[in-house]
Amino acid sequence: MDINPILLLAALMVASTPILLAAIGELVVERSGVLNLGVEGMMIVGAVCGYIAGHSSGNPYLGFVGAAAAGAALSLIFAVLTQFLLTNQVATGLGLTMFGLGLSSLIGQGAKGSPDLTVSKLHIPLLADIPVVGPILFQHDVMVYLSVAIVAGVWAFLKYSRAGLILRAVGENHDAAHALGYNVRAVRVLAIMFGGACAGLAGAYISLVRVPQWIDGITAGAGWIALAIVVFASWKPWRLIAGAYLFGGVTVLQLNLQAEGLKIPVEYLSMAPYLATIVVLVMIRAGRAPASLGKSFHPST
Amino acid sequence: MKRRTLLATGAGAAMAAALGLPAxxxxxxxxxxxxxxxxxxxxxxxxxxxxxxxxxxxxxxxxxxxxxxxxxxxxxxxxxxxxxxxxxxxxxxxxxxxxxxxxxxxxxxxxxxxxxxxxxxxxxxxxxxxxxxFYEGRAIQGTLAGRITKSNKVGYIASVPIPEVIRGINSAYLHAKKVNPDVEFKVIWIFEWLNPAKEADAAKALIEQGCDVVLQHTDSTAPHQAAKEAGGVYTFGQAADMAEYGPMPRISSIIDNxxxxxxxxxxxxxxxxxxxxxxxxGIGAGMVGIGEISDAVPAEAKAEAEAMRDAIAAGTYHPFTGPINKQDGSAWLAEGEIANDGDLAGMFFFVEGIEGDIPS
CATH class of the missing domain: 3.40.50.2300 (Response regulator)
Structure with missing residues (x-):
């Protein structure tokens, strides 16, 4: 048996981080009543912009800032189209994904990077030296912790803050929120931009930490998994971590089992992460979606 | 009136261009x-x-x-x-x-x-x-891998289960085994030619399981990056020289020319x-190039690999020369027998010693 459970769990956290980042952004968007299917597109534009910003400045953290800005900028297109021109959200989101894939390919033409730009791993004093737990939890790069911190922040924001309450009200019943005098469109545009920024970060995590390189189509469908995981988590932030880590965990485990030479046909191992996601989606009592999810809103109605 | 003239001129020019180009x-x-x-x-x-x-x-x-x-x-x-x-x-x-x-x-x-x-x-x-x-190049990679590994575990990121990929695994394994009888291969299939995230994950999984040489039949440089970060792991350029990752982790390559x-x-x-x-x-006609073997490889192993390259190029050595048994132990090639091209083109079995099944 060559599988080292400590390294496996540590790898799991890294493999799950991009999905978690993209999913937490989408969760906020959906809680405000907007369905943005463009996560994949925003992720990949974030990936290429983060890569270019990081490598041209020599600072990977500037890359992440650039990626978040690029993701937010792209999501603004979606926001204008769906919130002000009242286009269909599903079609616009799908369009955004296709646009993002093409745009990233265009931006990435001839993008050059050096193999030496790396995001250093933290070694948190004391905690990192704890046996077993230390290597699993406390020796990652800063983005892993940031992703968990964002989840915690979103949870606190939605549960305890007044602004979070307004966002939820907008997502549950936009007419009522409008009647109470809240600016439904402004709330939604901000939520969409937050989702875009998170998707951008998720993409940059792939192109700056996990792979780390820029190649066309590098996100390879991670954005769609993020969308599924939001439903899986029934729109609750903490469950999102469980969903993302489950998916990331099965992905890493299946590669390890293959290398181990397990006597299970490889095809089953390869489909395992997706199968696990579907099974859990079916088994858990799907939470109630925000009541206004996907509906267009116009202040005159 | 003027505008119409302009339009007509424009259309005429466009027509001329359209007609002129094919001519x-x-x-x-x-x-x-x-x-x-x-x-x-x-x-x-x-x-x-x-x-x-x-x-x-x-x-x-x-x-x-x-x-x-x-x-x-x-x-x-x-x-x-x-x-x-x-x-x-x-x-x-x-x-x-x-x-x-x-x-x-x-x-x-x-x-x-x-x-x-x-x-x-x-x-x-x-x-x-x-x-x-490409299997000629794999023979050289296998020789180097067998010589250089300390853990005796060699990882192989395989792409799509077709004869070309299987030939590569077999050739690399046979030659690693020849110079290092204790060597063991770990194969991961990712079912794609190019998926950098998956390639990186596969490389990391192999490295975490103790492989200190990672061969790849996938197209991106992601495994090199993973090896570089892990340190002390050797890789080979695939299709392109990937010299930007030399002298470590990339120690040689197969270059498609x-x-x-x-x-x-x-x-x-x-x-x-x-x-x-x-x-x-193959190597002889120059279609398969062997990238410069870096100084991270001990001089003896380098000389051995280069001698094999020259022998293959000269046609005096064939990587699939018997005795070779199939995975199930049945005989494939007898002592001194050389595989024919038909067998090679349709190869869909592992040779004796490789663990695991070929996905069908």
Missing amino acids: RAQDKTKVGFIYVGPINDGGWTQHHHHSAMEMVHHFGDAVDFVYQENVPEGPDAERAITQMALGGADIIFTTSFGFMDPTINVAANFPDVKFEHATGYKQADNVSVYSAR WSPYYIERVQAVIDGTWGSVNTWD
Whole structure:
């Protein structure tokens, strides 16, 4: 048996981080009543912009800032189209994904990077030296912790803050929120931009930490998994971590089992992460979606 | 009135341009390429494109060059190839195994267009096939891997289960085993030619399980990056030299050098002498290049690998020389027997000693 459970769990956290980042952004968007299917597109534009910003400045953290800005900028297109021109959200989101894939390919033409730009791993004093737990939890790069911190922040924001309450009200019943005098469109545009920024970060995590390189189509469908995981988590932030880590965990485990030479046909191992996601989606009592999810809103109605 | 004149002039100019272009293009030979990945993948597609560009430079103005990248294998490929044929291409190179049936199908509709399919085995009157004997390069990688590994565990990131990939695994394993009887191979199939995230994860999984040499049959440089971060792990460039990762972790490479073939075939179209052929060249003909073996390799192992390269090039050594048994222990090649090309082309079994099954 060559599988080292400590390294496996540590790898799991890294493999799950991009999905978690993209999913937490989408969760906020959906809680405000907007369905943005463009996560994949925003992720990949974030990936290429983060890569270019990081490598041209020599600072990977500037890359992440650039990626978040690029993701937010792209999501603004979606926001204008769906919130002000009242286009269909599903079609616009799908369009955004296709646009993002093409745009990233265009931006990435001839993008050059050096193999030496790396995001250093933290070694948190004391905690990192704890046996077993230390290597699993406390020796990652800063983005892993940031992703968990964002989840915690979103949870606190939605549960305890007044602004979070307004966002939820907008997502549950936009007419009522409008009647109470809240600016439904402004709330939604901000939520969409937050989702875009998170998707951008998720993409940059792939192109700056996990792979780390820029190649066309590098996100390879991670954005769609993020969308599924939001439903899986029934729109609750903490469950999102469980969903993302489950998916990331099965992905890493299946590669390890293959290398181990397990006597299970490889095809089953390869489909395992997706199968696990579907099974859990079916088994858990799907939470109630925000009541206004996907509906267009116009202040005159 | 003035505006109308302007419009008429504009339309006239556009018409002239539209009519003029094909007239000029007629004396040129139009060469098309269909790529499975992006031309900047750092590996397979990039090298086909690189070789194609060398061909274009060779002919200069005599050829018109068009290409389509990121063409998915499957039905969509048929559309892309058809479009290129309709666009007036005289010869079309389809550069991935999965384009085999689409190429044959489209070729039947365009008898006057020449087609060249890479790494396949289906020929037609206007379809040639060409491939390189990558397994010759794998023999050298296996030798180096067997010599250099300290953990005696060698990882192999396999892409799609087709004979070409299986030949590579077998060849590398046989030669690693020959110089290091304790060596063990761990194979991960990712079912794609190019998926950097998956390749990186696979490389990390192999390294975490103790592999200190990682071979890859996938197209990106992601495994090199993973090896570089892990430290003390050796890798090999695939399709392209990937020298930017040398001298460590990349210690050598297999370089696909298609340009002499491309120049020869396009020349044949220009001369009107093109015929359907089946080309399978290796190190000797220069189609498979062995990248510089870096100084991270001990001098003895380097000399041994270079001697093998020269012997293969000279034709005095064949990587599949018996005795070789199949995985189930049954005999394949007797002592001194050399594998024939038919067996190699259809190889769908592991040799004795490799663990695990080939996905079907």
